[in-house]
Amino acid sequence: MAFWSSTSAFTSKVPRKILFMFTLSLSVTYLFYSLMSCYNSLRFPVQESYAEQGRLVTEETTVALRDKLSSSSTSRGYTAGDALYKTATVQTGYVAVPTAEREGEGEGDHVGSDRKDTEWVGTAIAPTEVAAAGGQNAVLEREHQESSTTDEELSRRGNSTPEYGEKKLPQAIIIGVKKGGTRALLEALRVHPDVRAVGVEPHFFDRNYEKGLDWYRDLMPSTLEGQITMEKTPSYFVTSSAPKRIHSMAKDTKLIIVVRNPVTRAISDYTQTLSKRPEIPTFEVLAFKNRTLGLIDASWSALRIGIYALHLESWMQYFPLSQIHFVSGERLIVDPAGEMAKVQDFLGLKRIVTDKHFYFNKTKGFPCLKKPEDSSAPRCLGKSKGRTHPKIDPDVIRRLHKFYKPFNMMFYQMTGQNFEWEQEEKQ
Ligand SMILES: Nc1ncnc2c1ncn2[C@@H]1O[C@H](COP(=O)(O)OS(=O)(=O)O)[C@@H](OP(=O)(O)O)[C@H]1O
DSSP: OHHHHHHHHHHHHSOHHHHHHHHHHHHHHHHHHHHHHHHHHHHHHHHHHHTTSOOOOOHHHHHHHHHHHHHHHHHHTOHHHHHHHHHHHHHHOOOOOOOOTTTTOOSSOBTTOSSOOOOEEEOSSOHHHHHHHOSGGGSOOOTTTOSSOOHHHHHHHHTOSOOOSEEOOOSEEEEEOTTSSHHHHHHHHTTSTTEEEOSSBOOTTTTSGGGHHHHHHHHSOEEOTTOEEEEEOGGGGGOTTHHHHHHHHOTTOEEEEEEOOHHHHHHHHHHHHHHHOTTSOOHHHHHEEETTTTEEOTTSHHHHTTOHHHHHHHHHTTSOGGGEEEEEHHHHHHOHHHHHHHHHHHTTOOSOSOGGGEEEETTTTEEEESSOTTOSSOEEEOTTSSOOOOOOOHHHHHHHHHHHHHHHHHHHHHHTOOOOHHHHHHO
16 A cells, blocks of 8 residues: 555656656567567478578587487497587587478489489480680570470480380499489490480389388399389488388398588588579578577488488497498599499499499580480580589688598498598688
């Protein structure tokens, strides 16, 4: 009562004008926050969906991933890697969280896709002419499809030689990684007379598994005695159920993984999405949960796919390393014949695809095939391979290199190969 009366005494003393101004400013502030919260609730779902539903980095999920990596790595003796991982967590607080579906999906050149396969683009002119012609028009490409071939053409191409022999389940699969150079590798392999491969990505072990092995086998081209059946679906590498499924199909399946500097791979992945959806936020925005705090959004699929050590761990539970071959995506560009020699050895094939099969196309900026499987004309890959990447803030690149370093080290340790991505950072 005393308080009430003193308050009324106070209000009666304060000029009415000041009281009015005070109430007005409170109302304006309230209105401002109401509008802000409406804006955020409208804005964030959209942004989040581009960020593949990234979840906030929490201590809990950090520990979960570290445990996953450390428990399996210690059992295999990768203790240094575990220590490295801890370093990464402590220094940066980043973490990987459950993935969005289809994060490893390639160009959309998959079975059932209305987007078409990205293939080597036929050039009716000689390699030298292509280089001299200048401009992207020198490389013949189809508008909209970002590919040189339709699914139907691919199916035919997959079966381009007469259907002698029988359809078999693949004995070797290129399981990843998305944007690593998987198409270039498969097309170069198809030059080999003892390799027959399906042109489209079957996505059997991730999306079409319920269709059954007969469906899968039926997609494959027929092979003769001594020929190998192959396919490539880059999303398998990041699909947790894929190792078990492939193992249950045939435990002696040979696996090939084309790896590339995870930072460049992420930018390539982003560039692909940007080409389809130009309205998406910038790479720099998507890469961080909180840029000021340096909190990287490792749940964004473009970044998560590059944590190779994490994904490889699942494969190593089913397949010995001797059954997995790693191709350097970088070397596949600068020395395609060198990488092809190793792949052919791994597949037990005669080294038939050599430097004679490649030429460097200056217009494309990549090696192209002099004589692809089904044609005597030279071919480069379509325009969806070798896109110009947007310029990314160098500070973001540096932070990403720092983020990936411990994972890369662990990956080198697991594979026994140094892919030298840290050298690229220094350059
Ligand atoms: N010979 C040749 N020609 C063109 N492009 C080549 C070649 N060799 C490797 N690459 C690199 O392959 C990258 C695309 O990788 P993928 O084929 O695995 O992509 S996908 O996952 O199937 O969409 C593609 O990535 P971007 O350059 O970012 O587009 C190329 O760098």
